[in-house]
Amino acid sequence: SPSDPDLVERARAAKEKLGDKVFVLGHHYQRDEVIQFADVTGDSFKLAREAAARPQAEYIVFCGVHFMAESADILTGDDQKVVLPDLAAGCSMADMATAEQVAECWDVLTEAGIADRVVPVSYMNSSADIKAFTGRHGGTICTSSNAKRALDWAFEQGEQVLFLPDQHLGRNTAVRDMGMSLEDCVVYNPHKPNGGLTADELRAAKMILWRGHCSVHGRFSLDSVNDVRERIPGINVLVHPECRHEVVAAADYVGSTEYIIKALEAAPAGSKWAIGTELNLVRRLANRFAPEGKEVVFLDKAVCFCSTMNRIDLPHLVWALESLAEGNLVNRIEVDKETEEYAKLALERMLALP
Numbered sequence: 001s002p003s004d005p006d007l008v009e010r011a012r013a014a015k016e017k018l019g020d021k022v023f024v025l026g027h028h029y030q031r032d033e034v035i036q037f038a039d040v041t042g043d044s045f046k047l048a049r050e051a052a053a054r055p056q057a058e059y060i061v062f063c064g065v066h067f068m069a070e071s072a073d074i075l076t077g078d079d080q081k082v083v084l085p086d087l088a089a090g091c092s093m094a095d096m097a098t099a100e101q102v103a104e105c106w107d108v109l110t111e112a113g114i115a116d117r118v119v120p121v122s123y124m125n126s127s128a129d130i131k132a133f134t135g136r137h138g139g140t141i142c143t144s145s146n147a148k149r150a151l152d153w154a155f156e157q158g159e160q161v162l163f164l165p166d167q168h169l170g171r172n173t174a175v176r177d178m179g180m181s182l183e184d185c186v187v188y189n190p191h192k193p194n195g196g197l198t199a200d201e202l203r204a205a206k207m208i209l210w211r212g213h214c215s216v217h218g219r220f221s222l223d224s225v226n227d228v229r230e231r232i233p234g235i236n237v238l239v240h241p242e243c244r245h246e247v248v249a250a251a252d253y254v255g256s257t258e259y260i261i262k263a264l265e266a267a268p269a270g271s272k273w274a275i276g277t278e279l280n281l282v283r284r285l286a287n288r289f290a291p292e293g294k295e296v297v298f299l300d301k302a303v304c305f306c307s308t309m310n311r312i313d314l315p316h317l318v319w320a321l322e323s324l325a326e327g328n329l330v331n332r333i334e335v336d337k338e339t340e341e342y343a344k345l346a347l348e349r350m351l352a353l354p
């Protein structure tokens, strides 16, 4: 949708007034009307690094979702303030692992006698509490762009991995990138006693996958892949690793949002691409690459926005920027000190991965 010219002008003016005091980060799934005001765009990993690299900015306005803003707060200085333009911009996947559930899971692993050889690896898409749990138990954070390196590292520290909260990223990385088999993976269901697993099953698994998933990427199916290959012969199928295993197994290429953009930049004119990720990004890429003769289509027939990413719209951004320009600190995301200490440990292990 075209952005309201009055709001565009107000956002521009507020940002100009703030000058170097504000730095705006935008995730690739953000709306066009918002992303135009981002000083830097990126995938989760790039945005975490960018946040950490801006010590001169008093305000980091994070156009993305809650877990990303929390991670930015953890990685920035105490005097820097991270602002999320709409506090309701959460992530349903991150909500699938609560601190209580994960503590209970660790008790189950302890009772099965394996807690001392299990290393937790948590996807960036998790709350600060889960990141702190991960740091406390010697684990690391990963994103979709470094999951293999994180798992390689984890298997140097221990013999088994507890992967939270996205079962698909965990399974896809283990099977597709690391040569494990589907039988090496078990799924821990936090809604069942003992995760729905016996102690023997827990002991035998290499990967203990938390039963979480992304509702946006979960909608792509093997049928979507087969249909698009039939409709558009010669098409390349490129999907995000949050997609289900059978979708990833049938795709030609798999990677993070930043990887998807780079792949299209490097693609030859005349090539055709079906993309399995969020729709704001896919539409933007379709428009950007059409003049170069690269055809980009959405992998599924149904529309598939991330509703929480979409909560950050131009009115919310204008409100946040104008409030900051008037000296009102609104919608600050601030992780408490103790959580921050351990979550930072886990995030820094990720940033130090080779």
Ligand code: 13P
Residues within 6 Å of the ligand: 028, 042, 043, 044, 045, 125, 143, 144, 145, 214, 242, 255, 256, 257, 258
């Ligand atoms: P990326 O790290 O690939 O940008 O993914 C973030 C995300 O939330 C995907 O759903």
Ligand code: SF4
Residues within 6 Å of the ligand: 065, 090, 091, 092, 093, 094, 125, 214, 215, 216, 217, 242, 278, 306, 307, 308, 309
């Ligand atoms: Fe969360 Fe999925 Fe939205 Fe990413 S696309 S923020 S994983 S709900």
